[in-house]
Amino acid sequence: MTDTLMTAADAGLLSCHSCSLLTEAQAGAHAEQHCPRCGSSLHMRKPNSLARTWALVIAAFICYIPANLLPMTAVTSLGNVQEDTIMSGVIYFLQHGDWPIGLVILLASIVVPLTKLFILIYLLISVQRKSQWRPLERTRLYRVTEAIGRWSMTDVYVVTILVALVRLGNLASIEAGIGAIFFGAVVVLTIIAALTFDPREIWDNMESTNDR
Amino acid sequence: MTDNIAGNAPENDIPEAVVKPRKGISIVWIIPIVAALIGAWVAYKAVSEVGPTIFISFEDAEGLVAGKTKIKYKDVEVGLVTEVDLEDDLKHVRVTVQMHKGAKGYLTEKTRFWVVKARISAGTVSGLGTLLGGAYIAIDPVNGGKFVKDYVGLETVPIVTTDQPGQHFILQAKRRGSLEAGAPIYFRQIKVGEVVSYQLSDDTETVDFKVFINEPHDIKVSENTRFWNASGLEVNLSAAGFEVDMESAVSLLTGGLSFGVPPDSPPGDVAEENKVFMLHENRADAYAQKITIRNKFLLYFDGTVRGLEPGAPVEFRGITMGRVVSVDLGFDEDSQEFHLPVLIELEPERFSQDYSDRTEAEHKSINEELVARGLRAQLKTGNILTGMLYVDLEFFPDADKEEIRMVDGTPVLPTVPTSIQEITRNVTAILDKVKQVPFDKIGADMTRVIANLDKTMVQADETLKTINNMFADDSAISEEIKTSLRELADAARSLRILSDYLERHPEALLRGKEK
Numbered sequence: 001m002t003d004t005l006m007t008a009a010d011a012g013l014l015s016c017h018s019c020s021l022l023t024e025a026q027a028g029a030h031a032e033q034h035c036p037r038c039g040s041s042l043h044m045r046k047p048n049s050l051a052r053t054w055a056l057v058i059a060a061f062i063c064y065i066p067a068n069l070l071p072m073t074a075v076t077s078l079g080n081v082q083e084d085t086i087m088s089g090v091i092y093f094l095q096h097g098d099w100p101i102g103l104v105i106l107l108a109s110i111v112v113p114l115t116k117l118f119i120l121i122y123l124l125i126s127v128q129r130k131s132q133w134r135p136l137e138r139t140r141l142y143r144v145t146e147a148i149g150r151w152s153m154t155d156v157y158v159v160t161i162l163v164a165l166v167r168l169g170n171l172a173s174i175e176a177g178i179g180a181i182f183f184g185a186v187v188v189l190t191i192i193a194a195l196t197f198d199p200r201e202i203w204d205n206m207e208s209t210n211d212r
Numbered sequence: 213m214t215d216n217i218a219g220n221a222p223e224n225d226i227p228e229a230v231v232k233p234r235k236g237i238s239i240v241w242i243i244p245i246v247a248a249l250i251g252a253w254v255a256y257k258a259v260s261e262v263g264p265t266i267f268i269s270f271e272d273a274e275g276l277v278a279g280k281t282k283i284k285y286k287d288v289e290v291g292l293v294t295e296v297d298l299e300d301d302l303k304h305v306r307v308t309v310q311m312h313k314g315a316k317g318y319l320t321e322k323t324r325f326w327v328v329k330a331r332i333s334a335g336t337v338s339g340l341g342t343l344l345g346g347a348y349i350a351i352d353p354v355n356g357g358k359f360v361k362d363y364v365g366l367e368t369v370p371i372v373t374t375d376q377p378g379q380h381f382i383l384q385a386k387r388r389g390s391l392e393a394g395a396p397i398y399f400r401q402i403k404v405g406e407v408v409s410y411q412l413s414d415d416t417e418t419v420d421f422k423v424f425i426n427e428p429h430d431i432k433v434s435e436n437t438r439f440w441n442a443s444g445l446e447v448n449l450s451a452a453g454f455e456v457d458m459e460s461a462v463s464l465l466t467g468g469l470s471f472g473v474p475p476d477s478p479p480g481d482v483a484e485e486n487k488v489f490m491l492h493e494n495r496a497d498a499y500a501q502k503i504t505i506r507n508k509f510l511l512y513f514d515g516t517v518r519g520l521e522p523g524a525p526v527e528f529r530g531i532t533m534g535r536v537v538s539v540d541l542g543f544d545e546d547s548q549e550f551h552l553p554v555l556i557e558l559e560p561e562r563f564s565q566d567y568s569d570r571t572e573a574e575h576k577s578i579n580e581e582l583v584a585r586g587l588r589a590q591l592k593t594g595n596i597l598t599g600m601l602y603v604d605l606e607f608f609p610d611a612d613k614e615e616i617r618m619v620d621g622t623p624v625l626p627t628v629p630t631s632i633q634e635i636t637r638n639v640t641a642i643l644d645k646v647k648q649v650p651f652d653k654i655g656a657d658m659t660r661v662i663a664n665l666d667k668t669m670v671q672a673d674e675t676l677k678t679i680n681n682m683f684a685d686d687s688a689i690s691e692e693i694k695t696s697l698r699e700l701a702d703a704a705r706s707l708r709i710l711s712d713y714l715e716r717h718p719e720a721l722l723r724g725k726e727k
Contacts, residue, residue, distance in 0.1 A: 052240040059247035066254050080346050082280060178254065185247070196240075 014042045046198035050124060056193035057120050063185040064113065071177035073159055078171065085179055086110060086155070109155040109183070112148055116190045119145045123197060130205040142199045149194055152187040156180060263291070263311035268325050268349070270365040273305040275329050275347030283309055283325075283349045290315055290351065307365070309349070320357030322374070325349055326366035338369065368393075371408050377427035378405065381483065383439050383469070384418040385491035390467040391441070397423055397469045398442060404429035407469065421491060423469065434473065435480030439489050440498035442470035474499045506557040507575075508537065510624040511589045511603065515633045517552050520591060520601040526556050528605040534558040536603060555622070556589075556603060579616055579623065586611050588628040 014025045016035040023036060025044065033042040046052075071083035084092065086109045093102030119141050126138060159180050166174045273296045275281070283291030295308035311319065329347040330339045342348065349365070352373040371394050372378070388410060397405035405425035413420045425433055469491070473479045483489075492498035517539050526534040537555040544551060560575075586609040594602040614626035629637070682689055714720065 048238050048240065051238045055238070055240040055242075055244045059244035062244060062247040062251045066251055070254070070258075080280070182254075189243070189247070 014044060016040060016042055017046075045200060045204070046196060049196055049198040049201060050127060052196040053120065053124055053193050056189050056196060057117060057124065060113075060117055060186050060189035060193060063182045063189065064117070067179050067182035067186050068110075070179035070182065072155075072179040072183065073162065074175045074177055076170065076173045076175070083177060086183070105155060108151055112152045113186055113190060116145050116149055116152070116194070120190070120193055120197065123199075123202070127201045127205065132206055135202045135206055138202050139199050142194070142197065142202075146194045149187070149191045152190070153184075156184045156187065261313045263313045263315040264319060264359070264361070265294075266291075266309050266311060266319060266361050266363060268307045268309060268363045268365045269299060269304045270307060270327065271304060271367050273307065275327060275342075276305075276307060276349070277346070280346065281348055283311065283351055284328075285351045285353060291349075293349065307349070316359050318351075318353030318355050319359055319361075320354050321360050322354035322357065323360070323363070324352040324354075324366055324370060324373075325363055326352075326369055328369070331369065371406050372424040376424070378425050379427075379430040379433070379483075379485045380408065381423050381425065381433060382486060382488045383421040383423055383491040384413065384488060385421065385441070386418060388419045389441055391421065391469070392467055395467045395469065397425065397471065399429055399432055399471060401470075402429075404432070421469075431482050433471065433483045433487075435483060436473050436477050437471050437479070437483065437489065438474060438492060438498035439469055439471045440492040440495050442468045442495075470495070472498075505561055506534070506559055508622055509556050509558060510619055510622045511554040511556060511627050512624065513552050513554060513591060513627055513630075515591075515630060517554065517591065517601070519593070519599040520554065520603070524594070524600065524602045526558060526589075526603040526605065528563075531562075533562055533605065553619075554603070576616075576623075583614060583616050583626060585609065587625070589625050590628050591630045591633075593632070 012025045014023050014033070015021070016023065016038060018040040019035065019038040021035055021037045023033075023042060025033070025042075034040065035042055068086055070085065072086050072089065074081055074083045076082075086105070090102050090106045090110070093099065093105065123138060123142060123145075126133070159174075159176050162174045163176050166172055270276070276293055276296050278293055278296045281293040282289045283293070289312070291309045291311040293307055294310045295306075297306045297308070298304075299306045326349070327347050328339045328342055328350045330343045331337070339347075350369075352370060352375075354374050372380075391407055391410065393407055393409050395407040396403045397407065405423055408422040408424050410419055410421045412418075423439075472495075520536060520539055522536055522538050524536040525532045526536065534557045537557050540553050540555070542551050542553050543549070586607045587605060588608045588611055590604045590606060591601045592604045594600045608628055611626075611628055616623045616625065618624070681687065684690065717726070720726070
């Protein structure tokens with residue numbers, strides 16, 4: 001029944017991303033179009049959405065490797081320096097019986113970012129291949145991605161708080177490792193990637209195939 | 213629906229926008245490129261910092277933790293233990309170490325590894341820092357040489373590492389004494405080095421000590437330097453009194469060495485690395501004259517040599533001239549006699565400063581001259597309690613003339629019997645004479661004399677009895693004597709009366725008695 005519906009794009013109308021004001025598209029205008037109400041630039045779709053998202057996702061993937069291989073924290077206790085990566089921390093907690101904490105870290109730091117990255121890649125591929133398979137579920141996936149993305153940041157926050165709190169010199173001190181920077185980058189990049197992706201593209205495919 | 217809008221457009225006479233596909237690549241691709249560059253840089257750094265992987269074998273893995281234990285040199289981290297495993301033979305522990313970049317140059321054959329942990333030994337406490345920070349593996353890198361991958365770790369901390377400036381020397385001693393590896397070496401009571409190790413020499417005759425003298429004191433070791441054992445207390449009892457000498461309290465526990473140059477000799481050239489020195493028992497021994505020439509002589513003693521042992525001194529008027537090398541038992545088949553060859557060593561340098569300057573012929577003539585003048589060897593008791601003997605050289609001008617003869621190339625010094633032997637001989641001679649006395653005959657004569665005496669005694673007894681009877685109260689003689697005495701008394705009385713009368717009447721002599 002969707003083919004009977006007329007979309008705003010069909011009607012030559014644009015919706016503002018910021019204030020959602022529906023304006024008429026100036027089809028021939030070379031200059032950038034702005035929302036008459038809030039002044040933000042108007043686009044039919046998020047500009048260059050697929051390419052940007054791809055770029056960010058790839059960047060996130062690249063950063064994900066050192067984030068997991070390099071030490072996240074360097075714990076100095078009694079002069080003994082111990083460097084931990086995300087995975088070694090998880091294993092440490094699981095082995096020492098603190099499995100709830102271990103699971104939280106595992107979820108927030110490994111499962112969530114990976115899930116996000118894979119969902120985004122799937123969405124990107126599906127959009128590029130103009131897939132028509134379950135657009136509703138795919139949109140839902142996108143919403144989940146957007147929602148859970150920020151929670152990955154917990155790990156980074158924990159590290160920052162620990163670094164600030166535990167400062168007893170040689171007795172005990174914690175320092176952030178390079179891994180933390182890369183992990184932060186992964187989280188930030190995936191959040192931006194989720195933002196640059198325009199879920200409406202999922203539905204655009206439905207339109208265009210209907211046209212044929 | 214779409215048709216409507218499409219249809220309206222030409223009516224409004226608005227030209228179609230020219231849609232140009234965006235040319236080139238979006239600027240957003242810079243992000244993954246930058247990420248890739250950073251990632252590549254980090255990866256490169258990680259890979260480039262990775263040095264060679266080596267394997268060290270230890271007796272046990274006490275204190276070693278994979279991923280935590282570090283390899284340190286001068287407290288700088290140069291590697292990390294990545295794995296701690298058992299060797300296949302289950303006797304050792306195989307430690308896999310990831311060294312840092314640039315380590316390859318000093319991972320050579322001579323490079324040593326050992327585990328640093330807290331150790332407390334006599335005189336030193338080390339590695340206290342590892343109590344908190346955990347053990348680490350120390351490395352003594354040696355530059356130059358082929359890269360080696362497999363090492364055997366030291367179980368003890370080496371005393372000297374290659375970066376310490378100084379020199380090694382070898383000391384040979386008869387016995388180990390109380391010296392431990394790490395025992396201090398003193399020069400003028402200042403610690404200048406340490407005993408590195410000790411081991412039996414190849415022929416197991418001596419103990420070889422490897423010692424290390426630190427810079428700048430190593431140049432104090434010269435050709436004429438003497439090393440001596442300064443372990444513990446040295447107590448000297450001399451005419452001057454009681455003297456206690458001690459290098460340091462540490463040397464009481466671990467033993468110690470000291471070195472110096474004898475006061476009367478020049479130090480000589482600076483000794484080379486690994487020069488071999490003798491290790492003397494004490495300072496006096498070390499400073500004693502250096503004996504290099506030892507002449508062997510044979511002595512044949514007639515009597516027993518019980519109490520004469522190898523090493524016993526050979527003295528001349530109380531001064532040691534040499535020592536006994538061996539005491540043997542020989543059998544002369546021609547004369548069917550046993551003899552006791554005693555081999556001695558004389559040290560002629562003790563009494564002749566320029567001995568070594570003279571020729572052998574001269575030595576020989578001197579020896580012959582001495583023997584001709586009566587030089588003889590004699591066994592004497594050195595210790596009455598233990599009965600230990602020593603060989604005494606002395607001049608006996610009255611001794612029978614003898615000459616030095618050679619037995620198997622060894623000169624034989626003539627001997628005289630021991631003083632005890634001489635006494636024994638004299639006593640024996642006396643006894644022999646005593647033996648010649650005819651005690652049997654004397655005995656028989658004596659018996660006869662005694663028998664005669666007996667008879668005489670009996671006769672005497674009878675005579676005495678007769679005499680006794682003669683004078684008994686009731687005997688005739690006594691009666692006669694009594695009567696005689698009585699008459700004598702009467703005579704005396706009459707005489708008195710006469711004399712009284714004559715006193716009163718002296719004229720009676722002429723006129724007679726008055727009537």
